[in-house]
Each structure stands twice: as C-alpha cells, then as structure tokens.
Amino acid sequence: MSQGGYRRPHRWAWWMERPGYMRFMIRELTSFFMAGYLVVFLVTLSRVGAGDAAFAEWVGALSRPGWVAAHVVALLAAVWHAITFFGAVPQAMPIFLGEKRLSAPIAMIVMGYGPWLTVSAVVVWWMLR
Amino acid sequence: MSSSGSDGRRGGRRARHSGEAFWWALFSAGGVMAALFVPAFVVVTGVLLPAGDPAVAAARAEAFGQAVGWWPVKIALLGVIVLSLFHCAHRIRHTLMDFGLRRYSGLLKVPCYGGALAASLWAALVLRGNTGLV
Amino acid sequence: MSKERASASAGRVGSGEQVAGSPVATDERTITLELFRYHPETDAEPRFQSYEVPYNEDWVVLDAINWIKDHVDGTVTHRWSCRMGVCGSCGMMVNGEPVLTCAAFLKSYFPFAVRVEPLVNFPVERDLVVSMDGFMDKLEAVKPYMIRDDVNDTSGGEFRQSPAELAKYKQFSMCINCMLCYAACPVVGHEEGFLGPAALALGHRYNKDSRDHGRSERMDVMLSDEAMWGCTFVGECSVVCPKHVDPAGAIQQAKAMGAQEYFKAFVMPKGAGA
Numbered sequence: 001m002s003q004g005g006y007r008r009p010h011r012w013a014w015w016m017e018r019p020g021y022m023r024f025m026i027r028e029l030t031s032f033f034m035a036g037y038l039v040v041f042l043v044t045l046s047r048v049g050a051g052d053a054a055f056a057e058w059v060g061a062l063s064r065p066g067w068v069a070a071h072v073v074a075l076l077a078a079v080w081h082a083i084t085f086f087g088a089v090p091q092a093m094p095i096f097l098g099e100k101r102l103s104a105p106i107a108m109i110v111m112g113y114g115p116w117l118t119v120s121a122v123v124v125w126w127m128l129r
Numbered sequence: 130m131s132s133s134g135s136d137g138r139r140g141g142r143r144a145r146h147s148g149e150a151f152w153w154a155l156f157s158a159g160g161v162m163a164a165l166f167v168p169a170f171v172v173v174t175g176v177l178l179p180a181g182d183p184a185v186a187a188a189r190a191e192a193f194g195q196a197v198g199w200w201p202v203k204i205a206l207l208g209v210i211v212l213s214l215f216h217c218a219h220r221i222r223h224t225l226m227d228f229g230l231r232r233y234s235g236l237l238k239v240p241c242y243g244g245a246l247a248a249s250l251w252a253a254l255v256l257r258g259n260t261g262l263v
Numbered sequence: 264m265s266k267e268r269a270s271a272s273a274g275r276v277g278s279g280e281q282v283a284g285s286p287v288a289t290d291e292r293t294i295t296l297e298l299f300r301y302h303p304e305t306d307a308e309p310r311f312q313s314y315e316v317p318y319n320e321d322w323v324v325l326d327a328i329n330w331i332k333d334h335v336d337g338t339v340t341h342r343w344s345c346r347m348g349v350c351g352s353c354g355m356m357v358n359g360e361p362v363l364t365c366a367a368f369l370k371s372y373f374p375f376a377v378r379v380e381p382l383v384n385f386p387v388e389r390d391l392v393v394s395m396d397g398f399m400d401k402l403e404a405v406k407p408y409m410i411r412d413d414v415n416d417t418s419g420g421e422f423r424q425s426p427a428e429l430a431k432y433k434q435f436s437m438c439i440n441c442m443l444c445y446a447a448c449p450v451v452g453h454e455e456g457f458l459g460p461a462a463l464a465l466g467h468r469y470n471k472d473s474r475d476h477g478r479s480e481r482m483d484v485m486l487s488d489e490a491m492w493g494c495t496f497v498g499e500c501s502v503v504c505p506k507h508v509d510p511a512g513a514i515q516q517a518k519a520m521g522a523q524e525y526f527k528a529f530v531m532p533k534g535a536g537a
C-alpha cells in the first residue's frame with residue numbers, strides 16, 4: 001500500500017481549529033474535575049466515620065471560600081458531563097419502534113434527563129433528610 | 130463446506146487483543162453513574178452541607194452521617210464511586226493521548242487505571258469504616 | 264439588493280450555456296481563489312497560488328476550480344465527477360472546512376478570498392488530490408459485504424428483510440466515501456491504525472444487517488486495540504458528513520457491540536460458538 005506523496009505536518013494545536021474540537025476538549029476536561037471531586041468526596045465520607053468533631057471540623061473547612069469555589073467548578077463540570085453524556089444517548093443507543101426511530105429529545109428525556117432528575121432528587125432527599 | 134464460506138474468508142481468525150474493550154465498558158458504565166449521581170453529590174457535600182447557619186449545618190451533618198452509614202447505601206456508594214473513578218481514569222488517559230501522548234497509550238494505563246484502582250481500594254476501606262488513612 | 268437580483272437572473276440566463284466542466288462567466292465581479300499547489304516532480308514543499316475568478320452567484324467552488332483549469336492554468340489537478348453531491352470525489356478543505364466543493368457555493372464566501380486545500384489527514388499526491396490508498400485498505404478491512412453461512416444456498420429464494428430490519432442500518436448505508444469525515448477527525452490524524460469514521464460505520468452497517476452472519480469476523484478486526492477504541496467521540500465526523508450517515512453514532516454503537524462480544528468471549532471461549 002503505497003502511501004506516497006506529501007504529508008502535512010502534525011497539527012499539535014488541532015483542538016483550537018474548530019469550535020466542535022473546543023467543545024470536545026471542555027467535555028473531556030470535566031473528567032479531571034470530577035476525579036478531583038471524587039477524592040474530596042471520599043475524604044468527606046472518611047471524616048464521617050472519624051467522629052462528630054472531626055466531621056464538623058471538615059464541614060467547617062468546606063465552607064471556606066476556596067472550597068466553595070472549587071465545588072462550584074466541580075458542579076459545573078459534573079453537570080456538563082451529564083448534559084453531554086445524555087446528549088449522546090440518541091446517537092449511541094438508538095431505539096426503534098418498528099421502522100421508526102425514537103426521536104432524539106424523547107430518547108434523551110426517557111433515558112437521560114428523567115432518570116437524572118429522579119436520582120438527583122432522591123440523593124439530595126436521602127442524604128439530608 | 131457451507132459453514133466456511135466459498136472463499137475461505139472464515140479461516141485465519143486474527144487474534145483479538147483488546148483490553149481496550151474492557152476499559153471502555155468500565156468507562157461507559159461509569160459515565161452513566163457519574164452523570165446520574167455526581168452532580169447531586171456535589172450539591173450535597175459541596176454546597177448544602179457547608180451552607181447555612183451553624184444550627185442548620187449541624188442538623189444536615191447529622192442527617193448526612195446517618196444516610197451514608199446504612200450498609201446498602203454504602204454498597205451502592207462504592208459501586209457508583211468505583212465506576213465513576215474508572216470513567217474519569219479512562220477519559221483522562223484518552224484525553225492525554227489525543228493531546229499528543231498517543232505513543233504512550235500503554236504506559237498511561239499505569240497512572241490512570243492504577244490511580245483509579247488505588248482510589249477504589251481506599252473507597253472500600255472508607256466505607257468499611259476504616260478511616261485511619263486520612 | 265436589486266443589483267444582486269439582477270446579477271442572479273443574469274446568472275440563470277447564462278447558466279443555459281454552461282457545459283459540464285467549462286462554466287461560462289456571467290458577472291463582472293471577481294473572487295480570489297487560493298489553491299494549494301504541489302507537484303511532486305518539481306515542488307519540495309507545497310505552495311499557494313492565487314487566481315482571480317469571475318464571480319457568479321450560481322457557481323460552486325468546484326465551478327471556479329474548473330474555470331481556472333479550463334481558462335487559466337491547465338496544470339491544476341483536482342478530482343470531481345458528478346457535480347451533484349453523490350460521487351464523493353470532490354471533497355476538499357475550503358477555508359479550513361472539509362466540504363464537497365460541488366455543494367459549496369461561492370456566494371457563501373464572497374467577497375472574501377477562498378482558500379482551497381486537499382483534505383487533511385491524507386498524503387497529498389498532487390495539488391488538490393490526496394492518496395486514497397490507506398482509506399481503501401481501511402474500508403476493505405471491515406469486510407464491507409454480506410457474509411453468509413449459507414452463501415451457496417439460494418434454494419430458499421432471496422434473503423428477505425422487513426422494513427423494520429432495514430431501518431436499523433439504512434442510515435449507515437448512505438455513505439458516498441467522500442472522506443470528509445476523515446479530514447474532520449483528529450484521531451485519524453494521530454493514529455495510523457484507526458479505521459476511521461466511514462469504514463467503521465460501514466462495518467457496523469453490515470453488522471446490523473439482519474441478513475448478514477459476519478459479525479464475529481468483523482469483530483476480530485474491530486476489537487483490536489487501534490481499530491476503533493481510539494475514537495473519543497469528538498463527533499465532528501457526523502457534523503461534516505454530507506449524507507447524514509452519523510459515523511460517530513455508528514462507532515459508539517459498534518463499541519457497545521464490541522464490548523458485548525468481548526465479555527461473551529469469556530463465557531463462551533473462541534471457537535466454541537462459531
């Protein structure tokens with residue numbers, strides 16, 4: 001298989017070339033923030049077991065502006081992850097009713113946003129009730 | 130004769146060697162878990178727990194402690210956390226590959242999946258009630 | 264505005280005289296085309312060459328390139344055939360965007376210059392023509408044909424299929440092999456072994472065909488580490504596809520199918536089930 005001819009140089013800054021690439025990059029970066037959050041979440045869970053005083057101290061630390069800002073960023077990342085993930089559902093998991101394909105918005109609601117809202121409500125209720 | 134096709138296309142199976150399929154499956158399942166649960170977790174532990182006046186915060190802290198102390202919840206939490214960790218690990222690895230480290234795709238498994246594994250073990254210990262690590 | 268309309272109608276009158284490949288100019292205005300030039304026997308490096316082309320609202324970029332070749336510079340080399348978006352041979356980068364040049368109207372760029380380059384992520388053979396060899400190999404790799412266990416046995420008549428079964432893969436069968444998706448995919452540019460959007464969508468098309476028995480064979484190819492798992496669902500392949508094939512969706516579906524096959528292999532070791 002001859003693959004002769006002129007090869008254009010690698011484009012290292014490829015992700016800046018199209019708006020779609022930038023959106024892709026932002027979506028991928030959510031994983032860094034979510035990974036960071038999960039570690040902090042584990043610290044929180046471990047403080048629960050360390051006794052009321054230790055937990056209260058940790059929660060007090062979490063209310064400092066730096067931690068609040070970090071959590072706002074984490075929240076944006078997690079929400080963006082959810083939106084992009086459910087946005088991909090109609091493409092990745094098409095559902096056919098006979099010859100007809102379930103429309104994208106309905107697929108997203110049924111397999112994405114609906115369960116998401118339900119789970120979120122249950123989690124918040126259960127954890128703080 | 131009939132099962133091998135007319136031109137022997139069925140012969141000479143190429144060896145499948147895709148650990149990638151395994152990691153992708155974890156990534157995919159973890160993506161669902163992270164999308165469903167992590168935003169709510171952040172709201173609870175990052176916003177609602179620390180917010181409000183001390184009395185409210187204390188009540189919430191107690192409720193949180195009880196809510197995550199029940200063993201079925203612990204098991205569910207462990208599942209969600211582990212899968213989400215591997216989702217992040219896989220995506221971080223592939224992001225690094227897309228940004229120029231593709232030739233180290235094998236090597237990158239060590240810090241990425243290794244990190245997720247370490248954090249998963251830690252999560253298991255934490256949820257077992259072993260808090261000595263932090 | 265009225266001048267625009269006048270020139271548009273002049274264009275329509277003029278278009279009656281057009282001959283395929285040799286469109287006739289009908290407007291005094293001009294537009295600049297900057298063509299990527301590379302002749303391997305004389306050029307060590309590619310260069311850009313500018314041409315003033317008569318501006319006609321009805322023209323597409325391909326018309327302008329044909330006009331240059333016919334009236335100014337016969338050495339310009341490019342591919343085209345159908346001029347109606349079905350043959351898939353006229354794909355190029357126009358102002359950085361992979362498009363079918365027969366479907367890209369000058370109108371949408373005028374009065375600015377139009378920069379035309381060969382599709383990125385492919386080796387350039389000459390001017391605007393890229394090498395398709397690697398692409399053809401990738402298409403072939405996914406065995407894009409019906410594989411039957413009973414290929415010699417047609418005694419039962421034709422292999423029937425219901426409209427519902429057809430619907431499952433029809434979208435993926437609309438590909439015209441224009442390779443725009445390969446030019447839009449960063450992974451194609453970085454990973455030699457990645458089969459790429461069109462080939463994977465085509466493989467998936469056959470895997471989803473109720474008449475086909477070749478899924479396991481194709482999966483032998485698609486499950487290798489480089490073939491499809493390098494896809495990170497950037498998704499731009501589906502954005503640029505002129506036929507709405509949605510190769511990005513096909514690849515995610517193929518991955519899910521591949522992961523199933525992978526886990527099935529644990530339960531049912533290779534050979535036992537085939």
Ligand code: SF4
Binds near residue numbers: 507
């Ligand atoms: S999938 Fe679309 S963009 Fe890609 S080669 Fe086929 S028709 Fe062209």
Ligand code: FES
Binds near residue numbers: 350352363365
């Ligand atoms: S010339 Fe056939 S698709 Fe453009």
